[in-house]
Amino acid sequence: MQLGHWLAAVRQRRPLVHNITNLVVTNTAANALLSIGASPVMAYAHEEVADMASIAAALALNMGTLIPETVEAMRIAGRAANSAGVPVVFDPVGVGATPYRTETAKDLIRDVKLAVLRANAGEMSVLLGLPGQVKGVDALAADDALPMAMKAYAAEKGTVVIATGAVDFVTDGENIWQLANGHSLLSSITGSGCMLTALLGAFVGVVPEGSTPATFAEACIAAVTSYNVAAEQAAKLAHGPGTFQARLLDSLYTLEPSTVDELARVQLA
Amino acid sequence: MQLGHWLAAVRQRRPLVHNITNLVVTNTAANALLSIGASPVMAYAHEEVADMASIAAALALNMGTLIPETVEAMRIAGRAANSAGVPVVFDPVGVGATPYRTETAKDLIRDVKLAVLRANAGEMSVLLGLPGQVKGVDALAADDALPMAMKAYAAEKGTVVIATGAVDFVTDGENIWQLANGHSLLSSITGSGCMLTALLGAFVGVVPEGSTPATFAEACIAAVTSYNVAAEQAAKLAHGPGTFQARLLDSLYTLEPSTVDELARVQLA
Amino acid sequence: MQLGHWLAAVRQRRPLVHNITNLVVTNTAANALLSIGASPVMAYAHEEVADMASIAAALALNMGTLIPETVEAMRIAGRAANSAGVPVVFDPVGVGATPYRTETAKDLIRDVKLAVLRANAGEMSVLLGLPGQVKGVDALAADDALPMAMKAYAAEKGTVVIATGAVDFVTDGENIWQLANGHSLLSSITGSGCMLTALLGAFVGVVPEGSTPATFAEACIAAVTSYNVAAEQAAKLAHGPGTFQARLLDSLYTLEPSTVDELARVQLA
Numbered sequence: 001m002q003l004g005h006w007l008a009a010v011r012q013r014r015p016l017v018h019n020i021t022n023l024v025v026t027n028t029a030a031n032a033l034l035s036i037g038a039s040p041v042m043a044y045a046h047e048e049v050a051d052m053a054s055i056a057a058a059l060a061l062n063m064g065t066l067i068p069e070t071v072e073a074m075r076i077a078g079r080a081a082n083s084a085g086v087p088v089v090f091d092p093v094g095v096g097a098t099p100y101r102t103e104t105a106k107d108l109i110r111d112v113k114l115a116v117l118r119a120n121a122g123e124m125s126v127l128l129g130l131p132g133q134v135k136g137v138d139a140l141a142a143d144d145a146l147p148m149a150m151k152a153y154a155a156e157k158g159t160v161v162i163a164t165g166a167v168d169f170v171t172d173g174e175n176i177w178q179l180a181n182g183h184s185l186l187s188s189i190t191g192s193g194c195m196l197t198a199l200l201g202a203f204v205g206v207v208p209e210g211s212t213p214a215t216f217a218e219a220c221i222a223a224v225t226s227y228n229v230a231a232e233q234a235a236k237l238a239h240g241p242g243t244f245q246a247r248l249l250d251s252l253y254t255l256e257p258s259t260v261d262e263l264a265r266v267q268l269a
Numbered sequence: 270m271q272l273g274h275w276l277a278a279v280r281q282r283r284p285l286v287h288n289i290t291n292l293v294v295t296n297t298a299a300n301a302l303l304s305i306g307a308s309p310v311m312a313y314a315h316e317e318v319a320d321m322a323s324i325a326a327a328l329a330l331n332m333g334t335l336i337p338e339t340v341e342a343m344r345i346a347g348r349a350a351n352s353a354g355v356p357v358v359f360d361p362v363g364v365g366a367t368p369y370r371t372e373t374a375k376d377l378i379r380d381v382k383l384a385v386l387r388a389n390a391g392e393m394s395v396l397l398g399l400p401g402q403v404k405g406v407d408a409l410a411a412d413d414a415l416p417m418a419m420k421a422y423a424a425e426k427g428t429v430v431i432a433t434g435a436v437d438f439v440t441d442g443e444n445i446w447q448l449a450n451g452h453s454l455l456s457s458i459t460g461s462g463c464m465l466t467a468l469l470g471a472f473v474g475v476v477p478e479g480s481t482p483a484t485f486a487e488a489c490i491a492a493v494t495s496y497n498v499a500a501e502q503a504a505k506l507a508h509g510p511g512t513f514q515a516r517l518l519d520s521l522y523t524l525e526p527s528t529v530d531e532l533a534r535v536q537l538a
Numbered sequence: 539m540q541l542g543h544w545l546a547a548v549r550q551r552r553p554l555v556h557n558i559t560n561l562v563v564t565n566t567a568a569n570a571l572l573s574i575g576a577s578p579v580m581a582y583a584h585e586e587v588a589d590m591a592s593i594a595a596a597l598a599l600n601m602g603t604l605i606p607e608t609v610e611a612m613r614i615a616g617r618a619a620n621s622a623g624v625p626v627v628f629d630p631v632g633v634g635a636t637p638y639r640t641e642t643a644k645d646l647i648r649d650v651k652l653a654v655l656r657a658n659a660g661e662m663s664v665l666l667g668l669p670g671q672v673k674g675v676d677a678l679a680a681d682d683a684l685p686m687a688m689k690a691y692a693a694e695k696g697t698v699v700i701a702t703g704a705v706d707f708v709t710d711g712e713n714i715w716q717l718a719n720g721h722s723l724l725s726s727i728t729g730s731g732c733m734l735t736a737l738l739g740a741f742v743g744v745v746p747e748g749s750t751p752a753t754f755a756e757a758c759i760a761a762v763t764s765y766n767v768a769a770e771q772a773a774k775l776a777h778g779p780g781t782f783q784a785r786l787l788d789s790l791y792t793l794e795p796s797t798v799d800e801l802a803r804v805q806l807a
Contacts, residue, residue: 023564024580026292026334030459035510040459041363042293045336048369055366065564067583067607069336094579097593100586188791190568190578237508239775240788241573250509253457295561295603299728304779309728310632311562314605317638324635338605506777519778522726 003264004257006203006222011037015057015205018081019198020044020074022064022093025191028245029062029198035252036226038202049073050080057205059086060198061112063105064093064191071104078112087115087204087216091197095119096126115204115216117153118162118197121146128153147176147269160217162200164193168224169269172217179221180265181228183235185244192231199223199252225264230255232263272533273526275472275491280306284326284474287350288467289313289343291333291362294460297514298331298467304521305495307471318342319349326474328355329467330381332374333362340373347381356384356473356485360466364388365395384473384485386422387431387466390415397422416445416538429486431469433462437493438538441486448490449534450497457510458517461500468492468521494533499524501532541802542795544741544760549575553595553743556619557736558582558612560602560631563729566783567600567736573790574764576740587611588618595743597624598736599650601643602631609642616650625653625742625754629735633657634664653742653754655691656700656735659684666691685714685807698755700738702731706762707807710755717759718803719766721773723782730769737761737790763802768793770801 016039021029026042033040043052046069053059059081061074081088090112092105105127109117119127128149147169150161155173163169168179186192203223207216230251238244285308290298295311302309312321315338322328328350330343350357359381361374374396378386388396397418416438419430424442432438437448455461472492476485499520507513554577559567564580571578581590584607591597597619599612619626628650630643643665647655657665666687685707688699693711701707706717724730741761745754768789776782 022580023292023561023582024568025565027294027296027459027565030293031510031514034457034459041366042291042334043363043367044292044334045369047337048367051367051369065580065582068585094581097579098581098586098589100583100589188572190565190572238788239785240791241569242784242787242791245569245787246511246515246784247508249511249514250507253509253511292561296563296565296728299562300779300783303726303728310635311560311603312632312636313561313603314638316606317636320636320638515780515784516777518780518783519776522778522780 001218001221001266002261003222003225004261006206006219007226007255007260008257009206010202013206014039015202016041017058017060017198017201017205018043018052018056018077019060020049020070020077021060021062021194024064025194028191029195031249032195032252033198033202035249036199036202044070044073046073046076049077053077053081053086054084056086058089058201060089060201062091062093062194062197063101064194066101066104074108075111078108082113085209087207088112089116089118089197089200089204090114091118091194092123092127095123102126114159116160116162116200116220118164118200120193121163121165124150124163147171151176158213160213160220162220162224164196170217170221170224172213174214176269177221178267178269179224181225181232181263183231185235185238185241186231188241189245196224196227199227221266225266226255226260229260229263270487270490270535271530272491272494273530275475275488276495276524276529277526278475279471282475283308284471285310286327286329286467286470286474287312287321287325287346288329289318289339289346290329290331290463293333294463297460298464300518301464301521302467302471304518305468305471313339313342315342315345318346322346322350322355323353325355327358327470329358329470331360331362331463331466332370333463335370335373343377344380347377351382354478356476357381358385358387358466358469358473359383360387360463361392361396362463364392371395383428385429385431385469385489387433387469389462390432390434393419393432416440420445427482429482429489431489431493433465439486439490439493441482443483445538446490447536447538448493450494450501450532452500452504454504454507454510454513455500458514465493465496468496490535494535495524495529498529498532539756539759539804540799541760541763542799544744544757545764545793545798546795547744548740551744552577553740554579555596555598555736555739555743556581556590556594556615557598558587558608558615559598559600559732562602563732566729567733569787570733570790571736571740573787574737574740582608582611584611584614587615591615591619591624592622594624596627596739598627598739600629600631600732600735601639602732604639604642612646613649620651623747625745626650627654627656627735627738627742628652629656629732630661630665631732633661640664652697654698654700654738654758656702656738658731659701659703662688662701685709689714696751698751698758700758700762702734708755708759708762710751712752714807715759716805716807717762719763719770719801721769723773723776723779724769726779727783734762734765737765759804763804764793764798767798767801
């Protein structure tokens with residue numbers, strides 16, 4: 001699978017990504033998008049989110065510090081994006097931590113058609129109704145309960161489903177891919193998953209409308225791999241989480257498409 | 270035009286700048302103000318913004334992630350600042366992107382008297398009712414439609430008007446200055462314009478009350494030039510947008526007034 | 539007093555700290571907690587703050603950019619934490635700057651039982667009703683009005699009280715400690731006090747329930763000293779406030795418990 005050309009397309013077309021995201025990562029998500037070459041816009045007012053989502057190349061919704069006003073903004077923007085054929089990425093941050101988060105996430109995935117659903121393994125298990133608590137995806141195999149549930153959900157909904165961790169799983173409902181790039185420092189900065197969600201918006205923002213889930217999945221694999229390769233390169237120049245964060249933006253900015261293809265560790269599971 | 274003494278005045282008097290700004294740049298605007306030597310305060314509650322604006326040296330309003338509650342806070346604070354003789358800087362971020370933004374910006378400039386209006390060229394064109402879309406100011410000449418409209422607006426309102434880009438235009442309604450400092454990395458970090466808006470608050474916060482627009486314009490030219498010279502110096506030590514952002518704060522902190530005067534590229538247009 | 543073992547306990551137990559904090563420092567507070575080895579969560583919705591506070595190891599409340607909705611969230615979360623035996627840290631940012639802030643802070647300390655009250659000296663003077671304005675704690679002696687008022691308040695309420703500055707004062711109502719670590723660059727970055735408030739949450743989050751104020755005070759002294767020693771080390775590698783902030787997170791991440799004990803400058807006042 002060639003991935004670098006997706007990064008080149010983002011750089012060339014500078015897709016406008018409308019983010020409704022959490023208060024922790026507003027700045028870093030915008031900076032990640034700028035660094036990769038996309039155009040971020042953050043807009044929350046009920047009075048304008050439908051307009052903004054409709055002119056965007058993608059809409060990225062993140063539930064991190066949800067309040068009812070923001071949830072309603074996500075719903076309005078999500079429906080407008082659906083009407084306009086703009087792909088929607090959803091990150092149900094913290095689903096399962098409180099009943100309010102769980103209900104809200106379930107309401108949103110019922111009301112808005114998603115191009116991409118991204119969460120960590122524990123959140124994904126809650127959302128897909130798996131029993132028990134999943135602490136990480138390090139030990140998951142592709143025939144374990146979670147990847148199988150993700151694949152079934154993806155097939156049913158026509159949505160790309162991504163569970164991230166030390167190993168990332170991506171499925172379009174037909175295949176499951178395992179992605180092995182990345183660095184442990186990502187778990188020592190806040191919003192590393194949220195930045196990825198924003199970047200997924202940039203990559204699906206350059207997928208031609210009407211493409212199959214398989215094509216969206218390929219763009220998503222390119223997003224995850226570009227981000228994780230950038231993290232690997234940033235870690236070499238970092239002395240801890242603070243300098244890593246600065247270097248991660250630098251790496252996203254300087255990352256060559258050919259480097260993504262050289263270093264990608266992607267396989268069918 | 271000597272500019273460095275304005276920076277020295279900011280350092281000496283540490284003006285309190287009350288910011289009502291967007292969620293993306295709240296942290297970076299506060300840090301830019303601290304780095305240059307001013308005192309930032311962020312306050313949004315309708316219950317306190319009039320009190321806070323009245324005791325501040327300047328009020329900086331930024332429309333980036335506007336919601337109705339914040340817009341009303343801007344109006345309350347702006348009117349209190351007007352009553353107390355506190356200069357107001359306004360940044361109509363994203364005006365033109367949605368009808369809501371355009372209406373809100375027009376309402377605010379009707380309801381609040383501004384000391385400084387700052388936007389990029391495209392936003393400024395929308396706000397001043399120019400037809401067509403202006404993508405950048407690189408190619409603008411001072412007798413082009415936008416600078417002429419800015420000058421007319423400044424003269425009518427007694428407001429300094431600034432359009433930023435690869436070249437920045439500043440007018441007090443009588444003269445138009447062209448400012449040529451800066452670095453392209455500024456466009457790869459989020460909130461670079463918003464940080465400048467906050468810094469404009471610091472510089473107009475040390476202008477004596479009752480000064481002419483020409484004096485306010487000089488302080489604004491000093492703010493833009495100080496910021497852009499700091500960016501030039503930061504870029505030399507940066508490896509991309511992440512390290513640039515850290516180095517930009519360092520440069521604002523260490524910038525010498527004499528360096529601003531040495532490196533300033535300011536001319537009457 | 540041995541302090542390093544508290545840092546080791548934070549690293550080992552990764553306490554979940556629920557933060558209701560201000561818009562300026564949301565990202566940096568989360569990153570400081572991750573860097574020290576704790577788990578941050580930011581949650582504001584009235585619908586979930588009681589649930590979240592109840593499952594947290596500590597609740598950190600920060601009044602920086604208060605609006606009525608956030609104040610109510612603090613009250614709901616604070617009461618839930620009190621019911622669940624979860625220690626509460628409160629930072630009355632800007633109390634005294636406007637009547638609204640002063641009233642809100644007084645309401646909150648009446649409605650919520652605090653494990654720790656932290657402010658700078660000026661804010662603490664306002665809150666404890668001392669006349670006049672205190673500009674810094676550099677010149678304070680332990681028998682001055684402020685430390686004596688802090689001690690009396692701590693004894694009355696069973697709360698650890700901390701006033702930070704170039705010298706920090708900590709009291710459990712019986713003793714007053716003077717802490718002399720730290721670096722002047724802390725005052726050139728925004729949210730340096732707010733990051734400490736978040737870290738205090740991590741350290742009191744590993745204090746066994748039912749411990750005496752003296753034990754909570756020791757954990758607080760460990761938090762303040764760990765943070766200030768990290769700042770000292772970060773300053774050696776910084777070129778200004780921007781690189782300092784990145785290096786501060788690096789230092790919190792790499793700080794050894796034994797280094798805290800070696801470099802601690804703590805004495806009974």
